Amino acid sequence: MTHDYGEFSFESKDEVLAKAREYWNPGKTDFWVESGVPLVIDRREDYFIYDMSGKRLLDVHLNGGTYNLGHRNPEVAAAVAGAMAHFDIGNHHFPALTRTALAEALVKTAPEGLTKVVYGSGGGEAIDIALKTARHATGRRGIVSIVKAYHGHTGLAVATGDDRFSKFFLSDRPDEFVQVPFNDLDAMEKALSGRDVAAVIMETIPATYGFPLPEPGYLEGVKRLCERTGTFYIADEVQTGLMRTGELWGITKHGITPDILVTGKGLSGGMYPISAVLLAEHAAGWLTEDGFGHISTFGGAELGCIAALKALEVCNRPETRSMVHYISDVVGRGLREIQAELPDWFVGIRQNGVVMGLEFAHPQGAKFVMRHLYDNGVWAIFSTLDPRVLQFKPGILLEPALCEELLDRTAVAIRRAWDEVRGADRHRISA
Numbered sequence: 001m002t003h004d005y006g007e008f009s010f011e012s013k014d015e016v017l018a019k020a021r022e023y024w025n026p027g028k029t030d031f032w033v034e035s036g037v038p039l040v041i042d043r044r045e046d047y048f049i050y051d052m053s054g055k056r057l058l059d060v061h062l063n064g065g066t067y068n069l070g071h072r073n074p075e076v077a078a079a080v081a082g083a084m085a086h087f088d089i090g091n092h093h094f095p096a097l098t099r100t101a102l103a104e105a106l107v108k109t110a111p112e113g114l115t116k117v118v119y120g121s122g123g124g125e126a127i128d129i130a131l132k133t134a135r136h137a138t139g140r141r142g143i144v145s146i147v148k149a150y151h152g153h154t155g156l157a158v159a160t161g162d163d164r165f166s167k168f169f170l171s172d173r174p175d176e177f178v179q180v181p182f183n184d185l186d187a188m189e190k191a192l193s194g195r196d197v198a199a200v201i202m203e204t205i206p207a208t209y210g211f212p213l214p215e216p217g218y219l220e221g222v223k224r225l226c227e228r229t230g231t232f233y234i235a236d237e238v239q240t241g242l243m244r245t246g247e248l249w250g251i252t253k254h255g256i257t258p259d260i261l262v263t264g265k266g267l268s269g270g271m272y273p274i275s276a277v278l279l280a281e282h283a284a285g286w287l288t289e290d291g292f293g294h295i296s297t298f299g300g301a302e303l304g305c306i307a308a309l310k311a312l313e314v315c316n317r318p319e320t321r322s323m324v325h326y327i328s329d330v331v332g333r334g335l336r337e338i339q340a341e342l343p344d345w346f347v348g349i350r351q352n353g354v355v356m357g358l359e360f361a362h363p364q365g366a367k368f369v370m371r372h373l374y375d376n377g378v379w380a381i382f383s384t385l386d387p388r389v390l391q392f393k394p395g396i397l398l399e400p401a402l403c404e405e406l407l408d409r410t411a412v413a414i415r416r417a418w419d420e421v422r423g424a425d426r427h428r429i430s431a
């Protein structure tokens with residue numbers, strides 16, 4: 001059957017996979033096929049994605065929260081479609097209607113003290129802007145992040161993260177970028193003691209590391225150390241922002257006002273790429289000194305601003321907040337029931353709102369569960385930097401009936417994965 005999409009067509013899914021391998025990315029294409037997840041997303045709607053084969057999947061990967069409000073959220077889609085009659089990307093050199101309106105909306109809903117907004121087109125670019133800003137304002141070069149941090153793959157962001165990605169492209173810079181273990185305040189204190197560090201950058205809950213939760217007082221302790229040493233605290237809220245923890249910004253649950261806050265992914269409801277960096281006044285000097293200090297043609301694209309204005313408004317509704325509390329309560333409780341049945345396999349649940357990491361007793365445990373979930377109609381992804389842990393990220397508007405469906409499907413998949421792992425282990429032992 002020909003799949004005809006107007007501008008292009010394919011004879012079959014096999015043809016897409018073959019051409020993806022040939023023209024796009026052979027490594028990624030092969031990885032997914034070999035992992036038993038040969039997904040080519042075709043139709044997408046609400047919290048569902050459909051493979052080209054027609055297979056329906058309930059999406060709890062959401063690209064790290066990009067589809068927080070569901071795929072093609074009708075309100076966001078309508079806002080962007082309507083805006084296309086008037087706006088395009090715009091000219092990034094000039095003040096703009098939409099950029100100004102979104103900046104005002106972000107500042108008004110941000111933690112106290114964040115007063116200026118700089119735009120990017122993706123999370124990594126926004127992180128680079130945050131790091132450059134901290135360096136400019138402090139006159140220092142050092143950047144401290146945690147081991148297994150993930151802040152993106154652009155020039156500076158990649159140097160804050162795992163060696164797997166930074167060394168690969170010779171982009172590691174150990175002299176300027178220092179990493180300390182998560183939840184270790186002594187190590188952080190040592191790293192900051194030379195007073196030559198511009199910023200500590202922290203995901204409020206480290207996503208790609210599998211959402212290990214900060215110990216009580218840890219982030220607050222980091223902030224105090226920053227204040228004592230004149231170091232900026234950059235909150236990476238790319239995955240924990242936009243109501244996913246039950247507050248618009250996860251960092252406010254810790255009573256912390258960061259010097260810089262970074263948001264992206266779900267900011268524009270998955271309809272148009274945009275990211276934003278919110279700066280405290282004492283960080284924002286460069287915007288006055290040389291407003292052209294950072295330039296990005298697509299940063300703050302006006303259609304993205306329109307999408308973001310709508311997405312932010314939806315996230316901020318009181319009924320959305322109530323939904324998050326309902327979903328996190330129901331799904332959290334259901335997961336604990338599944339865990340109680342299989343305590344030797346399903347060994348941990350990390351949860352803050354709808355930010356969840358499910359921990360399994362096998363070094364690659366989440367990959368087994370991911371594949372059984374896929375077979376059983378749910379799409380959730382393993383944590384790249386700790387594949388024992390499955391990232392489980394329900395949307396913030398997930399209807400009650402879909403919460404139940406998610407739990408039923410997940411219970412089956414977790415049991416099947418356990419059967420497989422036990423079988424595989426028996427096999428390995430006898431081999």
Ligand SMILES: Cc1ncc(COP(=O)(O)O)c(C=O)c1O
Pocket residue numbers: 064122123124125127150151152153203207208236237238239264265
């Ligand atoms: C916490 C965090 N920060 C930054 C990024 C980088 O965002 P992007 O992929 O849009 O560059 C990501 C991406 O997954 C992320 O999870």
